[in-house]
Amino acid sequence: MKPFLSAFLLLFLLLLHQSHFAKAGIGSSLASLFKSLNKEKVINWVNGKKPPKPEWDKEYLKYLKPDPKLPNLPLNKERKGFAPLKQYLSNFGYLPSSDSFNNTVDQQTLSAIKTFQESFNLPVTADIDNHTLKLISLPRCAVPDMDFNYSFTQNVSWPKAGHRWFRKTNLTYGFLPESEVQPSFTKVFKNAFTRWANATGFLNLTETTYDDADIKVGFYNFSDVLIGDLFGFSFITENPPSDVKTAEINLNGNMYWALPSEKGDLSAEDGVLDLESAAMHQIGHLLGFDHSFMNDSVMYPYILPSQERKVELSNSDKNNIKKQYANVDSGGGGCLGVPSITILLSLGFAYMFLMY
Numbered sequence: 001m002k003p004f005l006s007a008f009l010l011l012f013l014l015l016l017h018q019s020h021f022a023k024a025g026i027g028s029s030l031a032s033l034f035k036s037l038n039k040e041k042v043i044n045w046v047n048g049k050k051p052p053k054p055e056w057d058k059e060y061l062k063y064l065k066p067d068p069k070l071p072n073l074p075l076n077k078e079r080k081g082f083a084p085l086k087q088y089l090s091n092f093g094y095l096p097s098s099d100s101f102n103n104t105v106d107q108q109t110l111s112a113i114k115t116f117q118e119s120f121n122l123p124v125t126a127d128i129d130n131h132t133l134k135l136i137s138l139p140r141c142a143v144p145d146m147d148f149n150y151s152f153t154q155n156v157s158w159p160k161a162g163h164r165w166f167r168k169t170n171l172t173y174g175f176l177p178e179s180e181v182q183p184s185f186t187k188v189f190k191n192a193f194t195r196w197a198n199a200t201g202f203l204n205l206t207e208t209t210y211d212d213a214d215i216k217v218g219f220y221n222f223s224d225v226l227i228g229d230l231f232g233f234s235f236i237t238e239n240p241p242s243d244v245k246t247a248e249i250n251l252n253g254n255m256y257w258a259l260p261s262e263k264g265d266l267s268a269e270d271g272v273l274d275l276e277s278a279a280m281h282q283i284g285h286l287l288g289f290d291h292s293f294m295n296d297s298v299m300y301p302y303i304l305p306s307q308e309r310k311v312e313l314s315n316s317d318k319n320n321i322k323k324q325y326a327n328v329d330s331g332g333g334g335c336l337g338v339p340s341i342t343i344l345l346s347l348g349f350a351y352m353f354l355m356y
């Protein structure tokens with residue numbers, strides 16, 4: 001083969017490879033998640049017909065089988081599947097984001113794996129082991145776990161603990177009419193909103209129309225997102241020049257969302273998710289709660305197979321609410337009663353949760 005041709009092919013493959021993984025680039029860059037989303041409205045998810053079992057994208061897991069002959073990740077060597085693993089860790093705040101990740105095993109990624117393991121109370125091996133693989137193969141919320149900011153790019157920001165986007169205590173929510181959200185489903189959300197309102201003690205959450213609502217709920221076609229096991233996310237929108245902000249909960253309409261009465265059928269692996277658990281979790285983000293590493297918390301980012309339905313606030317959640325809302329005078333805007341959490345503190349925060 002002519003040298004220039006092989007160079008061309010190499011370049012082509014490299015680009016193909018990178019664009020493939022770049023599409024999965026979500027997490028700390030909410031704006032890029034937006035771009036990759038197909039916000040086509042999904043209207044046929046409520047009619048009771050379960051969609052076929054989803055084709056999970058486990059690209060990042062394909063090559064990362066723990067290898068007894070290779071117990072430790074070889075530093076500075078290539079390991080197949082490492083680039084998508086780096087992308088994964090970066091999506092959720094464990095590694096800084098990058099336009100393209102390669103397969104080289106580097107110290108920074110090993111530290112990120114270690115932080116991940118410490119945070120989730122897994123054995124700390126700084127290596128790809130079965131415990132770590134098991135967790136990252138589960139469906140999860142798209143909001144990062146750490147190292148992200150409350151800051152607006154293209155008018156959207158992640159919700160973040162320590163920042164209050166709303167200045168009032170009477171808040172409203174509404175459903176995207178095109179999603180054809182049926183009364184049995186809005187009832188589930190109403191319950192979830194009431195549960196949080198009750199727990200905070202001073203928020204009043206009532207339903208209104210989608211256009212007027214402070215919190216807008218809709219189901220969308222997420223099919224263009226490469227990470228197929230993403231079930232939903234929430235974000236804050238600013239509407240300049242007004243300083244009024246609104247919040248949105250976007251759920252993956254390609255999933256089958258189960259009502260509380262269907263809890264016997266729950267199987268995230270088969271694409272059947274509990275609507276009320278997702279509602280509790282996403283509302284939690286919008287009311288100012290980051291992910292919790294306590295596995296009984298409604299703010300735990302993964303859906304554990306034994307906890308497919310989790311709607312009751314745990315003791316750690318309730319303590320967290322007390323801390324967050326302790327100093328809030330009704331009507332006062334701005335920050336909650338916690339200082340904004342910097343990167344270092346948010347790591348410290350993670351350890352704090354583990355020490356409870």
Ligand SMILES: *[C@@H]1O[C@H](CO)[C@@H](O)[C@H](O)[C@H]1NC(C)=O
Pocket residue numbers: 102103104
């Ligand atoms: C992989 O990327 C890192 C930067 O993230 C770079 O330092 C390293 O040289 C790259 N390795 C290869 C083999 O390209």
Ligand SMILES: *[C@@H]1O[C@H](CO)[C@@H](O)[C@H](O)[C@H]1NC(C)=O
Pocket residue numbers: 066130
């Ligand atoms: C990891 O899990 C695989 C499949 O379940 C098993 O074959 C392997 O022995 C496990 N490895 C370790 C180190 O436990």
Ligand SMILES: *[C@@H]1O[C@H](CO)[C@@H](O)[C@H](O)[C@H]1NC(C)=O
Pocket residue numbers: 028147148149
């Ligand atoms: C978050 O904000 C801090 C302080 O402004 C900054 O140093 C840090 O780089 C930001 N982190 C991200 C992920 O944007």
Ligand SMILES: *[C@@H]1O[C@H](CO)[C@@H](O)[C@H](O)[C@H]1NC(C)=O
Pocket residue numbers: 154155238239240241
């Ligand atoms: C942000 O919002 C303003 C006002 O609604 C709008 O003019 C502008 O185009 C928006 N920017 C983006 C990137 O959507």
Ligand SMILES: *[C@@H]1O[C@H](CO)[C@@H](O)[C@H](O)[C@H]1NC(C)=O
Pocket residue numbers: 168169170204330331
């Ligand atoms: C909430 O709305 C009710 C009824 O409109 C009103 O009486 C109450 O003062 C409002 N609370 C706040 C904090 O604005």
Ligand SMILES: *[C@@H]1O[C@H](CO)[C@@H](O)[C@H](O)[C@H]1NC(C)=O
Pocket residue numbers: 191192194195198
């Ligand atoms: C909220 O609190 C009220 C009054 O204490 C109670 O009747 C209601 O059942 C609670 N709702 C939920 C969903 O916890």
Ligand SMILES: *[C@@H]1O[C@H](CO)[C@@H](O)[C@H](O)[C@H]1NC(C)=O
Pocket residue numbers: 170204205206
């Ligand atoms: C809650 O808000 C609704 C609608 O704004 C209002 O009718 C109701 O009185 C409010 N309740 C409280 C306790 O403020």
Ligand SMILES: *[C@@H]1O[C@H](CO)[C@@H](O)[C@H](O)[C@H]1NC(C)=O
Pocket residue numbers: 038040041042043044221223224
């Ligand atoms: C979702 O989008 C994909 C590709 O754009 C399309 O093939 C599919 O029919 C859509 N699904 C629904 C339920 O609208």
Ligand SMILES: *[C@@H]1O[C@H](CO)[C@@H](O)[C@H](O)[C@H]1NC(C)=O
Pocket residue numbers: 121295296304306307
């Ligand atoms: C939750 O965490 C506790 C403490 O780390 C552990 O003992 C328990 O097995 C975990 N539960 C599940 C379902 O993973």
